[in-house]
Amino acid sequence: MTKLSRLFAFAALCVVAQWAQADWKYYEAKGYGFSMLVPEGTLMKEKELGGGWGQLWGDHDGVKLYGLAKLGAKESDADIEKYAVKVIGIPAAQWKKVDSGSGKRGFERYRAFEAVRGGKLYFGGYGVGKRGNYLLYLETTVADYDAHKADYNKWYESIRLD
Numbered sequence: 001m002t003k004l005s006r007l008f009a010f011a012a013l014c015v016v017a018q019w020a021q022a023d024w025k026y027y028e029a030k031g032y033g034f035s036m037l038v039p040e041g042t043l044m045k046e047k048e049l050g051g052g053w054g055q056l057w058g059d060h061d062g063v064k065l066y067g068l069a070k071l072g073a074k075e076s077d078a079d080i081e082k083y084a085v086k087v088i089g090i091p092a093a094q095w096k097k098v099d100s101g102s103g104k105r106g107f108e109r110y111r112a113f114e115a116v117r118g119g120k121l122y123f124g125g126y127g128v129g130k131r132g133n134y135l136l137y138l139e140t141t142v143a144d145y146d147a148h149k150a151d152y153n154k155w156y157e158s159i160r161l162d
Helices: 003-013 077-088 142-147 149-158
Strands: 024-029 034-039 045-050 053-060 063-071 095-101 107-117 120-129 132-141
Touching (some): 132 149
Antiparallel strands (some): 063 132, 120 132
């Protein structure tokens, strides 16, 4: 698979209620410095967000997935979290921490969260690796998350930084 086709395969990032039935592929976004399991068939789009952040995003059967990276100088957890709050739109005080640590899956340090607003649930994490700063998360419904939590956790556990 060529690098370009892998970038387009990254489109498979968005996962939903049908994750358990989806064909999973391991995808490497080498330009952004991360990889993860993804379902086939989702078209991802790339966009510059300003402030050095780039974003890959897509929608698969109603679940949205976002992979944001700011390569280069490593920022503090507080600065990355402040940016995540701006992007997601939910104050960090309303987030539930579900995981944190260091030296795992290529992260020098990381934090994972769940946040709910209305019927939408946001699940993912942020942190730093040797190439820079990362924010990777999904947006789905509370009902779908509850019904397919094992699949969402499978996605989360597959994330790697190079």
